[in-house]
Amino acid sequence: MKLLKMFLIIGLIGLGLFVAFGVYLYLVQDKMVFFPARELEASPADINLSFEEVLIPVTATENIHGWYIPAFPADPESDHPVVLFFHGNGGNISHRLPTVEFLTETGADVFMIDYRGYGRSDGRPSEKNMYEDASAAYRWLIGGKEITPERIVLFGRSLGGAVAIDLASRVECGGLIVESSFSSAVDMGRMMFPYFPVSLLVKHRFESISKITRVKCPILITHSRDDEMVPFRMGRALYDKARTPKKMLELTGGHNDRDYMGTAAYRKNLENMLIKRDFTDWRSVADVQNSHRR
Numbered sequence: 001m002k003l004l005k006m007f008l009i010i011g012l013i014g015l016g017l018f019v020a021f022g023v024y025l026y027l028v029q030d031k032m033v034f035f036p037a038r039e040l041e042a043s044p045a046d047i048n049l050s051f052e053e054v055l056i057p058v059t060a061t062e063n064i065h066g067w068y069i070p071a072f073p074a075d076p077e078s079d080h081p082v083v084l085f086f087h088g089n090g091g092n093i094s095h096r097l098p099t100v101e102f103l104t105e106t107g108a109d110v111f112m113i114d115y116r117g118y119g120r121s122d123g124r125p126s127e128k129n130m131y132e133d134a135s136a137a138y139r140w141l142i143g144g145k146e147i148t149p150e151r152i153v154l155f156g157r158s159l160g161g162a163v164a165i166d167l168a169s170r171v172e173c174g175g176l177i178v179e180s181s182f183s184s185a186v187d188m189g190r191m192m193f194p195y196f197p198v199s200l201l202v203k204h205r206f207e208s209i210s211k212i213t214r215v216k217c218p219i220l221i222t223h224s225r226d227d228e229m230v231p232f233r234m235g236r237a238l239y240d241k242a243r244t245p246k247k248m249l250e251l252t253g254g255h256n257d258r259d260y261m262g263t264a265a266y267r268k269n270l271e272n273m274l275i276k277r278d279f280t281d282w283r284s285v286a287d288v289q290n291s292h293r294r
Contacts, residue, residue: 029201029202029203029204030126030203030204033089034117035089035090035091036092036114036117036118036125037092037095037118037119038092038120039094040094040119040120041094042097043094044067046097047097047100047101049100049104050070050073051067051068051070053067054066054068054111054113056113056137056140057136058116058133059123061122062121062123063121064113064114064115064116064121064122064137065113065114065119065120065121066093066111066113066114066137067111067112068109068145069104069109069111069112071103071104071105071106071110072107080107080108080109080151081107081108081109081151081152081274082108082109082110082111082151082152083103083109083110083153083274084112084134084137084138084141084152084153084155084167085110085111085112085157085160086112086134086156086157086160086161086163086164087112087157087158088157088159089158089159092119093112093113093114093118093119094119096112099258099261100112102261102270103155103270103274106267106271106275107271107274107275108153111137111140111141113134115129115130115133115163116129116130117129121133127204130163131167134163134164135171138152138167138171149171149173150172150173150174151174152173152174153174153176153177153273153274154167154175154176154177155176155179156176156178156179156181157180157181158179158180158181158182158229158255160181161178161179161181162182162185164177164178165181165211165212166206166208168215168217169214172217173217174217174218174277175218175219175273175274176215176217176218176219176220177220177270177273178208178219178222178235179222180223180227180229180235180251180255181208181230181235182208182230182234183208183209183234184205184206184207184210185202185206186202187234188230188234191231208238209237209241210241212238213241213242213243215242216243218245218246218279218282219239219242219245219246219247220269220270221235221236221238221239221242221246221248222248222260222266222269223236223248223250223251224250224252224253224254224255224260225250226252226253226257227255228254228255229255232250236248244282245282246282247279247281247282249265249266249269251266
C-alpha cells in the first residue's frame with residue numbers, strides 16, 4: 001500500500017510538472033517565435049542603392065515601415081518585376097541588405113517591410129498582424145505605385161515564407177518564392193516538443209501546408225538539407241502540396257547561411273522566376289542542385 005501511494009505521488013508530481021511546463025510554453029510563445037530588433041543598423045544607401053522610405057498605416061494609430069529599392073532608379077516607368085520580400089522572425093530589414101543587393105542585380109525592384117514590432121514599425125508582432133501587414137504592403141504596391149499584380153513576386157524566407165504563402169493564397173501575383181520555410185507551426189512544435197499536445201498549445205499556427213494548395217501562381221521552393229532549424233522535409237512537403245508550375249531547388253549550408261546566393265544554380269532559378277518567366281521545366285518532381293555532393 002505504501003509503495004502504491006509513493007507511485008501515485010510520483011505520478012501526480014510528474015503530471016503537475018508536465019502541465020506546468022505546458023502552461024509555460026503557452027505563455028512564452030511570443031518570445032519563442034518573434035525576435036524583433038528595433039535599431040536599423042544600415043540602409044540601402046550603405047550599398048550604394050537609392051531607396052524610398054515608406055510608412056503605411058495599418059490601424060488608426062499604427063504604421064509599418066519599409067524600403068522601396070528600385071533596380072533602375074533612372075527608369076522608374078519600366079515594367080520590370082517587383083519583389084515583395086518578407087523576412088524571418090529575427091532582426092529587421094536592415095539585416096537583409098545582401099538579399100536586396102542580389103535581387104536588384106537580377107533587375108528586380110525590391111519592397112521590403114518590417115512587421116509590427118520590428119524596426120521602425122509600430123505595435124507588436126503576431127500571426128494576425130503579420131498577415132495584415134503583408135496585405136497592407138501589397139495594397140501599397142497596387143495603389144501607391146500602380147504596379148500590376150502580375151509584376152509582383154512574393155518572396156518569404158523562414159517565418160516570412162508563411163507570411164508570403166498566406167498572402168499568395170489570397171491575392172493575385174506573378175510568382176511565389178519560399179525559402180527555408182516550414183510546413184506549419186504545429187509541425188515545428190511537434191519536432192521540438194514531441195511529448196506535448198502541441199496542437200492544443202500553439203497560438204500562432206502559420207498553416208502553410210494547407211494554404212499553399214490555394215496558390216495559383218508559379219512557385220519556387222528552396223531549402224537546404226543542411227538546415228539545422230527547419231528540416232528539409234518540411235520544404236519538400238510544401239513543394240509536394242503546391243500546384244504546378246512549381247520547382248524545388250536544393251540549397252547548401254545552414255539555416256542562416258547565404259553562400260548559395262553566389263551559385264549559378266540559384267541565380268539562374270531566381271532569374272527564371274523574376275526576369276525570364278521561363279517555367280518550361282517546372283513540372284518535374286524536383287530539380288536538385290546538389291553541388292556539395294559532387
